[in-house]
Amino acid sequence: MPAFEHLVVLLYSTFNKMKNVSRRGFVERLGVGLGASILLPSFTAYPQRGALPYATKKLQVAVCGLGRYANLVREGLAASQYCQLAGIVTGSPTKASQWKAEYHIPEKNIYSYQTFDTILANKSIDLVYITLPNGLHKEYTLRAAKAGKHVIVEKPMALTEQDCQEMIAACQRAGVQLAVGYRLHYEPHHIELKRLGQEKVFGQVRLIEASLGYRLADIDPKDWHLNKALAGGGPLMNLGVYCVQSSRYVLGEEPVAVTAQFGPVTLPHLFTEVEESITWQLYFPSGAVCTSTATSTCNIDRFFASADSGSFELSPGLSYGPFRGKSSQGAFNFPVINQQAAQLDGIAYYLLANKPLPAHISGEEGRKDLRVLEGIYTAAKSGQKVSLR
Numbered sequence: 446m447p448a449f450e451h452l453v454v455l456l457y458s459t460f461n462k463m464k465n466v467s468r469r470g471f472v473e474r475l476g477v478g479l480g481a482s483i484l485l486p487s488f489t490a491y492p493q494r495g496a497l498p499y500a501t502k503k504l505q506v507a508v509c510g511l512g513r514y515a516n517l518v519r520e521g522l523a524a525s526q527y528c529q530l531a532g533i534v535t536g537s538p539t540k541a542s543q544w545k546a547e548y549h550i551p552e553k554n555i556y557s558y559q560t561f562d563t564i565l566a567n568k569s570i571d572l573v574y575i576t577l578p579n580g581l582h583k584e585y586t587l588r589a590a591k592a593g594k595h596v597i598v599e600k601p602m603a604l605t606e607q608d609c610q611e612m613i614a615a616c617q618r619a620g621v622q623l624a625v626g627y628r629l630h631y632e633p634h635h636i637e638l639k640r641l642g643q644e645k646v647f648g649q650v651r652l653i654e655a656s657l658g659y660r661l662a663d664i665d666p667k668d669w670h671l672n673k674a675l676a677g678g679g680p681l682m683n684l685g686v687y688c689v690q691s692s693r694y695v696l697g698e699e700p701v702a703v704t705a706q707f708g709p710v711t712l713p714h715l716f717t718e719v720e721e722s723i724t725w726q727l728y729f730p731s732g733a734v735c736t737s738t739a740t741s742t743c744n745i746d747r748f749f750a751s752a753d754s755g756s757f758e759l760s761p762g763l764s765y766g767p768f769r770g771k772s773s774q775g776a777f778n779f780p781v782i783n784q785q786a787a788q789l790d791g792i793a794y795y796l797l798a799n800k801p802l803p804a805h806i807s808g809e810e811g812r813k814d815l816r817v818l819e820g821i822y823t824a825a826k827s828g829q830k831v832s833l834r
Contacts, residue, residue, distance in 0.1 A: 504793045507532030507554065507570045507594075509561070509585055510577035511540045514599065517765075518574055519548070521785025527793035532570050534561050534585075561585070565592040572796065574626075575599060578675040579682055583608045590619040595796055597624045597789075601686045602811025604677035606819055609812035616808065622801070623808035624792045627690065630805055631787035633779035634759055634768040635691070638748065641757045641772060642695035648753025650696055650733050655688040655748045657763045658722070658740030662712055671715055679719030681821060685739035687763040689817050691748055692727055692735035694805070700727040700735075700817060700833050705825035711742055725821045 506528050508515050522530040532554030533544050541555050556564055564570055573589040575582055575598040583603045589596045596616060602625050603609050616623040629635040642650050658680060661670075669675040676682055693699065708722030715721075722740035729735070738745065748762035748770075755773030762768065765784065770777045788806075795802050804810060817833060824831040 502797060503527055503529040504796055505529055505531035505569055505571045506789075507534060507556070507564065507573050509534040509573050509575045509589070510581075511535045511537065511544065512576060512578075515576045517785050518576060518789075521783055521789050524783045524786035525789045525793070526786075527797060528572075528789045532556065532564075532567070534558065534564075534573070562588055562592060564589075564594065571595060572597065578669045578672075579677045580604055580672075580675040583612055586612045586623065587615045590615045590621050590623075593619060593621060595621045595623075597626055597792060598808075598811070599626045600811070601677065601682050601815060601818065602808065603815060604682075606812055606815040609808060609815050613808040613812065622796060624802055624806050625808060625811040626788060627806055627810065628784040628788040629687070629690070629763075630694070631791050632766075632768070632782065632784050634766075634770055634777055635694075637777060637779065638691065638750070638757060638759065638770075639694050639697075642750060642752075643697040645752070647755030647757070647773060649731060650750050650752045652751045653692050653695065653733065653735035653749070654737070655691045655735060655763060656738040656740075656745045657684040657687050657747075658738065658743055658745045659684075660743050661715065661741040664715065664741075666715055671717075671719060673718040676719060678818075678822065679716065679721060679723070680739035680741050681720065681723050681818060683739075684763075685723065685725075685737065685821070686814055686818065688735075688737035688739060689727070689814055689821075691763060692729075692737070693813070693817075695750060696729055696731065696733055696735075698729045698731060698733070699813065700729050700820075702728040702830055702832050702834075703817070703820045703824045704830045705821045707825050708738075708740065708742065716741070720825075723821065723825055725824065727817070 504527055506522060508518055508530065511533060519530060522528050530548055533541065533550060534556045535541050536558050544550055545552070545555060554567065554570065572595040575585050575596065577585060579601055582598050586596050586598050603612060613623060641647065664671070670683060703725055705723060705725035707720050708724060710716050710721050712721060722738060722742050724738045727735040746761040746764045749758040750756060757770065757772035759768050759770035762770070767781045792802065792806060820831050820833045
């Protein structure tokens with residue numbers, strides 16, 4: 446996997462020349478130690494605040510789908526330096542009225558799913574952020590691209606690798622850019638995990654354990670996460686993508702094979718279409734193995750990596766945090782940030798400058814994740830080790 450940003454390399458290079466400054470001190474000198482969410486992106490993704498020639502321009506964003514996650518995106522937009530909530534797409538007249546009144550959204554920037562395609566004529570919308578159920582990601586990415594709008598789509602990018610390829614191709618044909626909502630790429634604890642692993646600070650990473658799960662015994666049986674057509678699968682699709690991502694960016698490698706096992710069904714009245722839990726093992730070219738579980742049976746949120754001469758970990762590790770962790774060198778002490786604002790500004794920097802998005806946040810990255818997720822399902826169904834080459 447390529448580096449997050451060339452700027453991160455430059456910043457760390459600068460840090461390495463500062464003999465009497467700790468890594469913690471370096472972060473604090475950049476301003477992120479103040480805990481202000483809008484300051485962190487200057488460290489993780491693009492030049493420092495005020496350094497951009499278009500600092501007064503903001504990317505005008507329409508949020509498509511006003512479910513639970515849309516509220517976090519809205520908060521991120523409010524904290525963003527380079528993005529602004531400009532429109533909404535929803536099937537709920539009640540939500541449309543609430544968002545219109547509370548966030549002062551013009552009537553002309555409010556769309557239903559039926560009228561969405563008319564966004565083509567709206568020059569005051571630059572980008573559509575898709576927070577719909579997984580099974581609708583492809584359709585609305587294709588429609589947004591046809592309307593000439595840049596797209597951010599949430600994880601997982603789609604239901605299959607083939608869907609991802611079609612989404613990438615559609616955006617390329619339309620001359621718009623496609624990003625995937627990998628917020629943890631801009632989060633300081635995860636940037637540190639990536640550094641420790643890829644720079645082999647403790648030698649080669651040999652073993653990773655990364656798992657994420659929430660007990661869903663009280664979930665509404667009609668929730669879309671239980672509907673295969675909308676979700677694409679169970680916790681592997683909605684939570685496992687974080688486990689797959691973390692192993693890939695910590696090692697800087699692509700897995701070459703996978704084995705997997707479905708867990709027992711303990712909530713049969715709920716899990717009639719999708720798996721309740723699944724465990725898998727990813728095998729990497731370096732010999733590293735990552736074992737993960739994504740589950741709706743119990744609560745777990747953990748990342749652990751063991752290398753030749755040390756280890757590093759986070760717990761909570763893969764959710765929304767607040768993250769806590771340590772390495773063999775001691776406890777981490779990074780600030781809590783607004784992850785959505787950091788991600789939005791990291792993406793907006795490139796779009797406002799009319800530059801290509803870096804690979805780590807692009808549709809191609811989403812495609813790679815779906816290749817692995819599909820391989821995990823194949824391995825669990827077959828009981829065989831599956832090649833990912």
